[in-house]
Amino acid sequence: MRIALLGFGSVGQGIVRSILAKDLDITVTGLADSRSGIIDAGGVDLAAALARKEQGEPCGDPGISPTDVVERAEYDILIEVTPTNVETAEPALGYIRGALRRGRHVVTSNKGPIALAYPELRTLAEENGVFLKYEATVCGAIPLIHAIQEGIAGNAITRICGVFNGTCNYILTRMAAEGLTYEQALAEARDLGYAEADPTYDVEGIDAGIKLVILANTVFDMDTTLDDVERTGITLLSPEALQLAEDQDCTIRLIGEIIPRVGVLRVSPRIVAKTHPLVVEGTLNAVTVETDLAGDLTFIGKGAGSTETASAVIGDLLYIQSRHVQGS
Amino acid sequence: MKLEMRDQPGQLVAALKPISAVGGNIIAVIHQREATTAAEALDVQIVLELPEGRLERLLELLREQGVNVVRIGEERLLYECTLIVIGHLMHTDLSDTVNQIDRTGSSEVTELSMVMPAISSPSSARITIRSTTRAEMKRAIQILRAVAEQKELLIIEPLEDA
Ligand SMILES: NC(=O)c1ccc[n+]([C@@H]2O[C@H](COP(=O)([O-])OP(=O)(O)OC[C@H]3O[C@@H](n4cnc5c(N)ncnc54)[C@H](OP(=O)(O)O)[C@@H]3O)[C@@H](O)[C@H]2O)c1
Numbered sequence: 001m002r003i004a005l006l007g008f009g010s011v012g013q014g015i016v017r018s019i020l021a022k023d024l025d026i027t028v029t030g031l032a033d034s035r036s037g038i039i040d041a042g043g044v045d046l047a048a049a050l051a052r053k054e055q056g057e058p059c060g061d062p063g064i065s066p067t068d069v070v071e072r073a074e075y076d077i078l079i080e081v082t083p084t085n086v087e088t089a090e091p092a093l094g095y096i097r098g099a100l101r102r103g104r105h106v107v108t109s110n111k112g113p114i115a116l117a118y119p120e121l122r123t124l125a126e127e128n129g130v131f132l133k134y135e136a137t138v139c140g141a142i143p144l145i146h147a148i149q150e151g152i153a154g155n156a157i158t159r160i161c162g163v164f165n166g167t168c169n170y171i172l173t174r175m176a177a178e179g180l181t182y183e184q185a186l187a188e189a190r191d192l193g194y195a196e197a198d199p200t201y202d203v204e205g206i207d208a209g210i211k212l213v214i215l216a217n218t219v220f221d222m223d224t225t226l227d228d229v230e231r232t233g234i235t236l237l238s239p240e241a242l243q244l245a246e247d248q249d250c251t252i253r254l255i256g257e258i259i260p261r262v263g264v265l266r267v268s269p270r271i272v273a274k275t276h277p278l279v280v281e282g283t284l285n286a287v288t289v290e291t292d293l294a295g296d297l298t299f300i301g302k303g304a305g306s307t308e309t310a311s312a313v314i315g316d317l318l319y320i321q322s323r324h325v326q327g328s
Numbered sequence: 329m330k331l332e333m334r335d336q337p338g339q340l341v342a343a344l345k346p347i348s349a350v351g352g353n354i355i356a357v358i359h360q361r362e363a364t365t366a367a368e369a370l371d372v373q374i375v376l377e378l379p380e381g382r383l384e385r386l387l388e389l390l391r392e393q394g395v396n397v398v399r400i401g402e403e404r405l406l407y408e409c410t411l412i413v414i415g416h417l418m419h420t421d422l423s424d425t426v427n428q429i430d431r432t433g434s435s436e437v438t439e440l441s442m443v444m445p446a447i448s449s450p451s452s453a454r455i456t457i458r459s460t461t462r463a464e465m466k467r468a469i470q471i472l473r474a475v476a477e478q479k480e481l482l483i484i485e486p487l488e489d490a
Contacts, residue, residue, distance in 0.1 A: 244412055244454040245412060245484075252484055253487075270484060271410065271411070271486040
Protein backbone atom coordinates (compact mmCIF):
# COMPACT_ATOMS: atom_id res chain seq x y z
CA MET A 1 0.00 0.00 0.00
CA ARG A 2 1.37 3.37 -1.02
CA ILE A 3 0.75 6.50 1.01
CA ALA A 4 1.60 10.18 0.71
CA LEU A 5 2.13 12.03 3.97
CA LEU A 6 1.41 15.75 4.33
CA GLY A 7 2.72 17.22 7.57
CA PHE A 8 5.84 15.92 9.26
CA GLY A 9 5.44 17.25 12.79
CA SER A 10 4.49 15.41 15.95
CA VAL A 11 1.82 13.20 14.36
CA GLY A 12 3.58 12.79 10.99
CA GLN A 13 6.80 11.67 12.67
CA GLY A 14 4.85 9.34 14.96
CA ILE A 15 3.36 7.67 11.87
CA VAL A 16 6.77 7.35 10.20
CA ARG A 17 8.37 5.90 13.34
CA SER A 18 5.60 3.31 13.55
CA ILE A 19 6.04 2.41 9.86
CA LEU A 20 9.79 2.02 10.42
CA ALA A 21 9.31 -0.06 13.56
CA LYS A 22 6.60 -2.39 12.28
CA ASP A 23 5.93 -4.52 9.28
CA LEU A 24 2.79 -2.75 8.06
CA ASP A 25 3.31 -3.20 4.31
CA ILE A 26 3.23 0.56 3.78
CA THR A 27 5.40 2.42 1.28
CA VAL A 28 5.62 6.20 1.50
CA THR A 29 5.80 7.64 -2.03
CA GLY A 30 5.29 11.29 -1.13
CA LEU A 31 6.13 13.42 1.89
CA ALA A 32 5.85 17.14 2.63
CA ASP A 33 6.28 19.64 5.43
CA SER A 34 5.60 23.39 5.25
CA ARG A 35 8.75 24.16 3.28
CA SER A 36 9.61 21.14 1.17
CA GLY A 37 8.54 17.85 -0.33
CA ILE A 38 9.74 14.51 -1.70
CA ILE A 39 8.15 12.42 -4.44
CA ASP A 40 9.65 8.97 -4.92
CA ALA A 41 7.66 6.15 -6.47
CA GLY A 42 10.24 3.66 -5.19
CA GLY A 43 9.68 4.69 -1.59
CA VAL A 44 11.01 7.67 0.36
CA ASP A 45 14.01 6.98 2.61
CA LEU A 46 12.10 7.58 5.83
CA ALA A 47 15.00 7.23 8.24
CA ALA A 48 16.96 9.87 6.33
CA ALA A 49 13.96 12.22 6.16
CA LEU A 50 13.39 11.79 9.89
CA ALA A 51 17.06 12.53 10.59
CA ARG A 52 16.90 15.75 8.53
CA LYS A 53 13.77 16.81 10.40
CA GLU A 54 15.43 16.13 13.75
CA GLN A 55 18.30 18.41 12.65
CA GLY A 56 15.74 21.17 12.09
CA GLU A 57 16.08 20.95 8.32
CA PRO A 58 13.26 20.69 5.78
CA CYS A 59 12.38 17.06 5.10
CA GLY A 60 12.93 17.26 1.35
CA ASP A 61 13.35 19.42 -1.73
CA PRO A 62 12.26 23.06 -1.30
CA GLY A 63 11.25 22.98 -4.95
CA ILE A 64 8.47 20.47 -4.24
CA SER A 65 5.32 21.79 -2.57
CA PRO A 66 2.63 19.89 -0.65
CA THR A 67 0.30 20.52 -3.59
CA ASP A 68 2.84 18.88 -5.92
CA VAL A 69 2.79 15.83 -3.67
CA VAL A 70 -1.02 15.71 -3.67
CA GLU A 71 -1.24 16.09 -7.45
CA ARG A 72 1.80 14.23 -8.74
CA ALA A 73 2.85 11.50 -6.33
CA GLU A 74 1.58 7.96 -6.92
CA TYR A 75 -0.25 6.85 -3.79
CA ASP A 76 -3.39 4.99 -2.73
CA ILE A 77 -4.05 6.97 0.43
CA LEU A 78 -3.26 10.56 1.37
CA ILE A 79 -2.44 11.03 5.05
CA GLU A 80 -3.20 14.64 5.91
CA VAL A 81 -1.66 15.68 9.27
CA THR A 82 -0.97 19.40 8.84
CA PRO A 83 -1.99 22.08 11.39
CA THR A 84 -5.63 22.74 12.22
CA ASN A 85 -7.27 25.91 10.97
CA VAL A 86 -10.73 26.26 12.47
CA GLU A 87 -11.71 29.30 10.43
CA THR A 88 -11.09 28.20 6.85
CA ALA A 89 -9.69 24.65 7.23
CA GLU A 90 -7.07 25.63 4.65
CA PRO A 91 -4.66 24.65 3.27
CA ALA A 92 -5.63 21.14 4.41
CA LEU A 93 -9.09 21.35 2.85
CA GLY A 94 -7.58 21.99 -0.57
CA TYR A 95 -5.17 19.05 -0.22
CA ILE A 96 -7.99 16.71 0.78
CA ARG A 97 -10.23 17.85 -2.08
CA GLY A 98 -7.34 17.38 -4.49
CA ALA A 99 -6.68 13.80 -3.38
CA LEU A 100 -10.37 12.82 -3.38
CA ARG A 101 -10.81 14.27 -6.89
CA ARG A 102 -7.90 12.12 -8.01
CA GLY A 103 -9.78 9.13 -6.64
CA ARG A 104 -7.45 8.62 -3.68
CA HIS A 105 -8.54 7.68 -0.16
CA VAL A 106 -7.85 10.21 2.57
CA VAL A 107 -7.05 9.75 6.25
CA THR A 108 -6.71 12.88 8.38
CA SER A 109 -6.10 13.91 11.98
CA ASN A 110 -7.00 17.50 11.14
CA LYS A 111 -10.20 18.77 12.77
CA GLY A 112 -10.60 21.80 10.50
CA PRO A 113 -11.73 20.17 7.25
CA ILE A 114 -13.93 17.59 9.00
CA ALA A 115 -15.64 20.14 11.27
CA LEU A 116 -16.16 22.70 8.50
CA ALA A 117 -16.72 20.70 5.33
CA TYR A 118 -17.67 17.12 6.12
CA PRO A 119 -20.87 16.88 4.00
CA GLU A 120 -19.05 18.22 0.94
CA LEU A 121 -16.02 15.97 1.47
CA ARG A 122 -18.15 12.89 2.08
CA THR A 123 -20.03 13.49 -1.16
CA LEU A 124 -16.77 14.01 -3.00
CA ALA A 125 -15.40 10.75 -1.56
CA GLU A 126 -18.57 8.86 -2.51
CA GLU A 127 -18.54 10.25 -6.06
CA ASN A 128 -14.99 9.05 -6.45
CA GLY A 129 -15.55 5.71 -4.77
CA VAL A 130 -12.98 6.26 -2.02
CA PHE A 131 -12.84 6.40 1.77
CA LEU A 132 -12.45 9.50 3.92
CA LYS A 133 -11.44 8.58 7.49
CA TYR A 134 -10.83 10.88 10.45
CA GLU A 135 -10.63 8.77 13.64
CA ALA A 136 -7.70 10.80 15.02
CA THR A 137 -9.67 14.07 14.95
CA VAL A 138 -11.62 13.12 18.10
CA CYS A 139 -9.87 11.94 21.28
CA GLY A 140 -6.55 10.87 19.77
CA ALA A 141 -5.93 7.20 20.39
CA ILE A 142 -9.48 6.29 21.42
CA PRO A 143 -11.23 4.49 18.54
CA LEU A 144 -14.48 6.30 19.27
CA ILE A 145 -15.72 6.88 15.74
CA HIS A 146 -14.99 3.34 14.70
CA ALA A 147 -16.76 2.02 17.79
CA ILE A 148 -19.84 4.10 17.05
CA GLN A 149 -19.95 3.44 13.30
CA GLU A 150 -19.04 -0.24 13.40
CA GLY A 151 -18.99 -1.75 16.88
CA ILE A 152 -22.37 -0.48 18.03
CA ALA A 153 -23.97 0.04 14.63
CA GLY A 154 -27.69 -0.56 15.06
CA ASN A 155 -27.86 1.09 18.46
CA ALA A 156 -29.69 4.35 18.92
CA ILE A 157 -27.41 6.76 20.76
CA THR A 158 -29.24 8.85 23.31
CA ARG A 159 -26.30 10.84 24.58
CA ILE A 160 -22.55 11.22 24.30
CA CYS A 161 -20.71 12.99 27.07
CA GLY A 162 -17.10 13.15 28.00
CA VAL A 163 -13.77 14.73 28.62
CA PHE A 164 -12.59 15.76 25.15
CA ASN A 165 -9.68 18.03 26.04
CA GLY A 166 -6.62 16.77 27.87
CA THR A 167 -5.21 20.24 28.59
CA CYS A 168 -8.30 21.31 30.53
CA ASN A 169 -8.45 17.97 32.28
CA TYR A 170 -4.85 18.36 33.39
CA ILE A 171 -5.48 21.86 34.73
CA LEU A 172 -8.61 20.79 36.62
CA THR A 173 -6.90 17.69 38.01
CA ARG A 174 -4.08 19.84 39.38
CA MET A 175 -6.41 22.48 40.80
CA ALA A 176 -8.33 19.76 42.64
CA ALA A 177 -5.29 17.83 43.86
CA GLU A 178 -3.09 20.72 44.98
CA GLY A 179 -5.49 23.61 45.50
CA LEU A 180 -3.72 25.53 42.72
CA THR A 181 -5.29 28.57 41.13
CA TYR A 182 -6.23 28.37 37.47
CA GLU A 183 -3.21 30.52 36.54
CA GLN A 184 -0.80 28.32 38.51
CA ALA A 185 -2.14 25.12 36.98
CA LEU A 186 -2.02 26.64 33.49
CA ALA A 187 1.61 27.69 33.99
CA GLU A 188 2.43 24.14 35.02
CA ALA A 189 0.64 22.73 31.98
CA ARG A 190 2.66 25.07 29.76
CA ASP A 191 5.94 24.01 31.35
CA LEU A 192 5.10 20.38 30.63
CA GLY A 193 4.12 21.11 27.04
CA TYR A 194 0.44 20.29 27.63
CA ALA A 195 -0.73 23.84 26.92
CA GLU A 196 0.13 26.19 24.06
CA ALA A 197 1.59 29.66 24.61
CA ASP A 198 -1.88 30.93 23.70
CA PRO A 199 -4.14 28.43 25.46
CA THR A 200 -7.43 29.99 24.29
CA TYR A 201 -8.29 27.18 21.90
CA ASP A 202 -8.18 24.62 24.71
CA VAL A 203 -9.28 26.49 27.83
CA GLU A 204 -12.24 28.26 26.24
CA GLY A 205 -13.65 24.90 25.17
CA ILE A 206 -13.18 25.55 21.43
CA ASP A 207 -11.24 22.33 20.86
CA ALA A 208 -13.84 20.27 22.74
CA GLY A 209 -16.60 22.12 20.88
CA ILE A 210 -15.08 21.28 17.50
CA LYS A 211 -14.92 17.62 18.45
CA LEU A 212 -18.63 17.73 19.30
CA VAL A 213 -19.32 19.33 15.92
CA ILE A 214 -17.35 16.55 14.21
CA LEU A 215 -19.29 13.85 16.07
CA ALA A 216 -22.62 15.60 15.46
CA ASN A 217 -22.00 16.01 11.73
CA THR A 218 -20.41 12.65 11.05
CA VAL A 219 -22.16 10.12 13.27
CA PHE A 220 -25.48 11.90 13.77
CA ASP A 221 -25.81 13.49 10.32
CA MET A 222 -26.50 16.84 11.92
CA ASP A 223 -25.45 20.01 10.17
CA THR A 224 -23.80 22.03 12.91
CA THR A 225 -21.00 24.56 13.32
CA LEU A 226 -19.05 25.76 16.33
CA ASP A 227 -21.67 28.52 16.75
CA ASP A 228 -24.25 25.84 17.59
CA VAL A 229 -22.22 24.71 20.60
CA GLU A 230 -23.23 26.27 23.92
CA ARG A 231 -19.76 26.82 25.27
CA THR A 232 -18.21 27.80 28.62
CA GLY A 233 -14.50 27.38 29.33
CA ILE A 234 -12.57 26.85 32.55
CA THR A 235 -10.76 30.19 32.92
CA LEU A 236 -13.01 31.49 35.70
CA LEU A 237 -12.85 28.39 37.88
CA SER A 238 -11.60 28.98 41.39
CA PRO A 239 -9.81 26.62 43.78
CA GLU A 240 -12.64 27.35 46.23
CA ALA A 241 -15.20 26.00 43.75
CA LEU A 242 -13.20 22.79 43.43
CA GLN A 243 -13.04 22.56 47.23
CA LEU A 244 -16.82 23.03 47.50
CA ALA A 245 -17.25 20.16 45.04
CA GLU A 246 -14.67 18.07 46.91
CA ASP A 247 -16.63 18.55 50.18
CA GLN A 248 -19.39 16.50 48.57
CA ASP A 249 -17.09 13.84 47.09
CA CYS A 250 -17.37 15.48 43.73
CA THR A 251 -15.02 17.32 41.42
CA ILE A 252 -15.29 19.61 38.39
CA ARG A 253 -14.49 18.55 34.83
CA LEU A 254 -14.92 20.21 31.45
CA ILE A 255 -17.60 18.06 29.86
CA GLY A 256 -18.70 17.99 26.24
CA GLU A 257 -22.22 16.71 25.78
CA ILE A 258 -24.35 15.83 22.76
CA ILE A 259 -28.02 14.92 23.13
CA PRO A 260 -29.00 14.25 19.52
CA ARG A 261 -32.76 13.99 20.08
CA VAL A 262 -33.01 17.59 21.26
CA GLY A 263 -30.03 18.92 19.33
CA VAL A 264 -28.03 19.85 22.44
CA LEU A 265 -24.32 20.50 21.89
CA ARG A 266 -22.72 21.79 25.05
CA VAL A 267 -19.25 22.25 26.50
CA SER A 268 -19.16 23.43 30.11
CA PRO A 269 -17.54 22.76 33.47
CA ARG A 270 -19.75 20.34 35.39
CA ILE A 271 -19.90 18.89 38.87
CA VAL A 272 -19.17 15.16 38.67
CA ALA A 273 -19.03 12.55 41.43
CA LYS A 274 -15.44 11.43 41.95
CA THR A 275 -16.51 7.84 41.42
CA HIS A 276 -17.97 8.65 37.99
CA PRO A 277 -16.17 6.84 35.14
CA LEU A 278 -15.57 10.15 33.34
CA VAL A 279 -13.42 11.44 36.19
CA VAL A 280 -10.01 10.59 34.75
CA GLU A 281 -6.71 12.09 35.81
CA GLY A 282 -4.19 14.25 34.00
CA THR A 283 -4.33 14.60 30.23
CA LEU A 284 -6.50 11.54 29.67
CA ASN A 285 -9.71 11.69 27.65
CA ALA A 286 -12.87 9.75 28.52
CA VAL A 287 -16.16 9.44 26.69
CA THR A 288 -19.41 7.75 27.65
CA VAL A 289 -21.76 6.73 24.85
CA GLU A 290 -25.30 6.01 26.02
CA THR A 291 -27.18 3.60 23.80
CA ASP A 292 -30.46 1.70 23.70
CA LEU A 293 -29.10 -1.81 23.16
CA ALA A 294 -25.57 -1.79 24.54
CA GLY A 295 -26.28 0.38 27.57
CA ASP A 296 -23.56 2.81 28.57
CA LEU A 297 -20.07 2.38 27.15
CA THR A 298 -17.13 4.37 28.48
CA PHE A 299 -13.86 4.75 26.59
CA ILE A 300 -10.75 6.04 28.33
CA GLY A 301 -7.39 6.75 26.74
CA LYS A 302 -4.80 9.22 25.55
CA GLY A 303 -6.35 12.08 23.61
CA ALA A 304 -3.08 13.34 22.16
CA GLY A 305 0.56 12.50 21.66
CA SER A 306 2.75 11.55 18.75
CA THR A 307 2.43 7.76 18.66
CA GLU A 308 -1.02 7.76 20.26
CA THR A 309 -2.46 9.91 17.48
CA ALA A 310 -0.45 7.93 14.92
CA SER A 311 -2.21 4.83 16.25
CA ALA A 312 -5.61 6.20 15.20
CA VAL A 313 -4.28 7.23 11.78
CA ILE A 314 -2.73 3.81 11.20
CA GLY A 315 -5.97 2.13 12.28
CA ASP A 316 -7.81 4.06 9.56
CA LEU A 317 -5.09 3.19 7.04
CA LEU A 318 -5.29 -0.51 7.73
CA TYR A 319 -9.09 -0.36 7.68
CA ILE A 320 -8.97 1.00 4.15
CA GLN A 321 -6.26 -1.47 3.17
CA SER A 322 -8.27 -4.45 4.36
CA ARG A 323 -11.41 -3.32 2.55
CA HIS A 324 -10.16 -1.77 -0.59
CA VAL A 325 -6.54 -1.44 -1.48
CA GLN A 326 -5.59 -5.08 -0.88
CA GLY A 327 -3.94 -6.64 -3.90
CA SER A 328 -3.63 -3.33 -5.74
CA MET B 329 -45.18 12.74 48.84
CA LYS B 330 -44.65 9.37 50.44
CA LEU B 331 -47.16 6.58 51.05
CA GLU B 332 -46.27 3.86 53.52
CA MET B 333 -47.98 0.50 53.60
CA ARG B 334 -47.46 -3.02 54.87
CA ASP B 335 -45.89 -5.31 52.35
CA GLN B 336 -48.49 -8.02 52.24
CA PRO B 337 -48.84 -10.16 49.16
CA GLY B 338 -50.56 -8.29 46.37
CA GLN B 339 -50.62 -4.94 48.15
CA LEU B 340 -47.97 -3.29 46.05
CA VAL B 341 -49.55 -4.27 42.76
CA ALA B 342 -52.94 -3.18 44.07
CA ALA B 343 -51.49 0.18 45.02
CA LEU B 344 -49.83 0.95 41.73
CA LYS B 345 -52.94 0.93 39.55
CA PRO B 346 -54.86 3.66 41.42
CA ILE B 347 -51.76 5.85 41.41
CA SER B 348 -51.59 5.89 37.65
CA ALA B 349 -55.40 6.17 37.47
CA VAL B 350 -55.30 9.55 39.23
CA GLY B 351 -52.36 10.74 37.11
CA GLY B 352 -49.68 10.15 39.72
CA ASN B 353 -46.06 9.55 38.87
CA ILE B 354 -44.09 6.98 40.86
CA ILE B 355 -40.56 8.10 41.63
CA ALA B 356 -39.37 5.27 43.84
CA VAL B 357 -40.54 2.18 45.68
CA ILE B 358 -38.56 1.55 48.82
CA HIS B 359 -38.72 -1.61 50.93
CA GLN B 360 -37.81 -1.06 54.53
CA ARG B 361 -37.50 -3.56 57.34
CA GLU B 362 -38.79 -1.78 60.37
CA ALA B 363 -36.70 -2.59 63.42
CA THR B 364 -39.37 -1.53 65.87
CA THR B 365 -42.08 -4.00 64.87
CA ALA B 366 -41.92 -7.38 66.49
CA ALA B 367 -43.27 -9.06 63.40
CA GLU B 368 -40.80 -9.34 60.56
CA ALA B 369 -43.15 -7.44 58.29
CA LEU B 370 -41.73 -5.23 55.61
CA ASP B 371 -42.78 -1.68 55.14
CA VAL B 372 -43.11 -0.36 51.66
CA GLN B 373 -42.74 3.28 50.85
CA ILE B 374 -43.93 4.65 47.57
CA VAL B 375 -42.52 8.03 46.69
CA LEU B 376 -44.72 9.74 44.15
CA GLU B 377 -45.73 12.96 42.52
CA LEU B 378 -49.42 13.72 42.51
CA PRO B 379 -51.29 16.47 40.67
CA GLU B 380 -52.90 18.98 43.08
CA GLY B 381 -56.14 17.84 44.71
CA ARG B 382 -56.00 14.16 43.77
CA LEU B 383 -54.96 12.77 47.13
CA GLU B 384 -58.48 12.16 48.46
CA ARG B 385 -59.48 10.29 45.34
CA LEU B 386 -56.32 8.21 45.48
CA LEU B 387 -56.87 7.20 49.09
CA GLU B 388 -60.44 6.25 48.24
CA LEU B 389 -59.28 4.05 45.36
CA LEU B 390 -56.60 2.48 47.52
CA ARG B 391 -59.14 1.63 50.22
CA GLU B 392 -61.34 0.02 47.57
CA GLN B 393 -58.38 -2.13 46.54
CA GLY B 394 -57.92 -3.15 50.15
CA VAL B 395 -54.56 -1.41 50.47
CA ASN B 396 -53.70 -0.45 53.99
CA VAL B 397 -51.94 2.92 53.98
CA VAL B 398 -50.05 3.34 57.24
CA ARG B 399 -48.73 6.85 56.79
CA ILE B 400 -48.76 9.70 54.33
CA GLY B 401 -45.71 11.90 54.23
CA GLU B 402 -46.17 15.25 52.58
CA GLU B 403 -42.68 15.73 51.36
CA ARG B 404 -43.21 18.37 48.81
CA LEU B 405 -39.71 19.07 47.57
CA LEU B 406 -38.63 15.73 46.20
CA TYR B 407 -35.99 16.74 43.71
CA GLU B 408 -32.61 18.00 44.76
CA CYS B 409 -29.85 19.55 42.73
CA THR B 410 -26.55 21.04 43.87
CA LEU B 411 -24.75 23.65 41.78
CA ILE B 412 -21.70 25.83 42.21
CA VAL B 413 -21.73 29.51 41.37
CA ILE B 414 -18.62 31.66 40.92
CA GLY B 415 -18.51 35.44 40.66
CA HIS B 416 -18.96 38.63 42.59
CA LEU B 417 -21.79 37.14 44.57
CA MET B 418 -22.14 39.77 47.28
CA HIS B 419 -21.78 42.74 44.94
CA THR B 420 -24.49 41.29 42.77
CA ASP B 421 -26.89 40.66 45.64
CA LEU B 422 -26.86 36.96 46.33
CA SER B 423 -30.05 37.11 48.38
CA ASP B 424 -31.88 38.52 45.39
CA THR B 425 -30.65 35.53 43.37
CA VAL B 426 -31.94 33.16 46.05
CA ASN B 427 -35.24 35.03 46.26
CA GLN B 428 -35.86 34.69 42.58
CA ILE B 429 -35.86 30.93 43.03
CA ASP B 430 -37.80 30.86 46.32
CA ARG B 431 -40.43 33.14 44.79
CA THR B 432 -41.52 30.39 42.40
CA GLY B 433 -43.22 28.63 45.32
CA SER B 434 -42.25 25.26 43.89
CA SER B 435 -38.49 25.47 44.33
CA GLU B 436 -36.39 26.53 47.29
CA VAL B 437 -32.75 27.12 48.00
CA THR B 438 -32.26 24.81 50.98
CA GLU B 439 -28.51 25.12 51.48
CA LEU B 440 -25.84 27.62 50.66
CA SER B 441 -22.13 27.53 51.44
CA MET B 442 -20.02 30.42 50.33
CA VAL B 443 -16.26 30.96 50.29
CA MET B 444 -14.87 34.47 49.86
CA PRO B 445 -11.10 34.44 49.35
CA ALA B 446 -10.55 38.23 49.25
CA ILE B 447 -12.78 41.27 48.93
CA SER B 448 -11.82 42.01 45.35
CA SER B 449 -11.66 38.47 44.02
CA PRO B 450 -14.68 36.44 42.99
CA SER B 451 -16.32 34.22 45.56
CA SER B 452 -17.62 30.69 45.10
CA ALA B 453 -20.81 29.22 46.49
CA ARG B 454 -22.45 25.84 46.55
CA ILE B 455 -26.21 26.06 46.26
CA THR B 456 -28.68 23.25 46.86
CA ILE B 457 -32.10 23.66 45.32
CA ARG B 458 -35.10 21.47 46.05
CA SER B 459 -38.14 21.37 43.80
CA THR B 460 -41.55 19.71 43.69
CA THR B 461 -41.12 18.21 40.24
CA ARG B 462 -38.47 17.61 37.65
CA ALA B 463 -40.00 20.30 35.47
CA GLU B 464 -39.90 22.79 38.33
CA MET B 465 -36.25 21.95 38.91
CA LYS B 466 -35.54 22.70 35.27
CA ARG B 467 -37.35 26.00 35.68
CA ALA B 468 -35.33 26.89 38.78
CA ILE B 469 -32.09 26.16 36.94
CA GLN B 470 -33.27 28.28 34.02
CA ILE B 471 -33.86 31.15 36.44
CA LEU B 472 -30.39 30.70 37.86
CA ARG B 473 -28.90 30.64 34.36
CA ALA B 474 -30.68 33.85 33.42
CA VAL B 475 -29.53 35.55 36.62
CA ALA B 476 -26.00 34.32 36.01
CA GLU B 477 -25.94 35.76 32.54
CA GLN B 478 -27.23 39.09 33.76
CA LYS B 479 -24.89 39.26 36.74
CA GLU B 480 -21.92 37.69 34.97
CA LEU B 481 -21.72 34.69 37.24
CA LEU B 482 -20.43 31.29 36.21
CA ILE B 483 -22.74 28.41 37.09
CA ILE B 484 -21.44 24.89 37.25
CA GLU B 485 -24.23 22.40 36.89
CA PRO B 486 -24.01 18.74 37.82
CA LEU B 487 -23.55 16.12 35.13
CA GLU B 488 -26.69 14.10 35.55
CA ASP B 489 -28.12 11.02 33.97
CA ALA B 490 -29.93 11.91 30.77
N1 LIG C 1 -0.36 16.23 18.33
C1 LIG C 1 -1.41 15.56 18.71
O1 LIG C 1 -1.39 14.89 19.72
C2 LIG C 1 -2.68 15.59 17.89
C3 LIG C 1 -3.79 14.84 18.30
C4 LIG C 1 -4.95 14.81 17.51
C5 LIG C 1 -4.99 15.56 16.36
N2 LIG C 1 -3.92 16.33 15.99
C6 LIG C 1 -3.97 17.10 14.75
O2 LIG C 1 -3.04 16.56 13.81
C7 LIG C 1 -2.49 17.60 13.02
C8 LIG C 1 -0.99 17.60 13.14
O3 LIG C 1 -0.63 17.83 14.49
P1 LIG C 1 0.88 17.89 14.95
O4 LIG C 1 0.85 17.90 16.44
O5 LIG C 1 1.66 16.86 14.25
O6 LIG C 1 1.32 19.34 14.43
P2 LIG C 1 2.79 19.90 14.27
O7 LIG C 1 3.72 19.14 15.16
O8 LIG C 1 2.70 21.36 14.37
O9 LIG C 1 3.18 19.50 12.77
C9 LIG C 1 2.57 20.07 11.67
C10 LIG C 1 3.31 19.65 10.42
O10 LIG C 1 2.62 20.18 9.28
C11 LIG C 1 3.56 20.89 8.49
N3 LIG C 1 2.87 21.99 7.82
C12 LIG C 1 2.56 23.22 8.28
N4 LIG C 1 1.93 23.93 7.34
C13 LIG C 1 1.87 23.13 6.25
C14 LIG C 1 1.37 23.31 4.95
N5 LIG C 1 0.77 24.44 4.59
N6 LIG C 1 1.47 22.28 4.09
C15 LIG C 1 2.08 21.13 4.43
N7 LIG C 1 2.56 20.90 5.65
C16 LIG C 1 2.47 21.90 6.55
C17 LIG C 1 4.61 21.39 9.44
O11 LIG C 1 5.76 21.68 8.69
P3 LIG C 1 7.15 22.13 9.38
O12 LIG C 1 7.71 20.87 9.92
O13 LIG C 1 7.92 22.63 8.19
O14 LIG C 1 6.82 23.15 10.39
C18 LIG C 1 4.74 20.18 10.37
O15 LIG C 1 5.58 19.22 9.77
C19 LIG C 1 -3.14 18.90 13.51
O16 LIG C 1 -4.22 19.21 12.66
C20 LIG C 1 -3.58 18.55 14.89
O17 LIG C 1 -4.71 19.32 15.30
C21 LIG C 1 -2.76 16.33 16.73
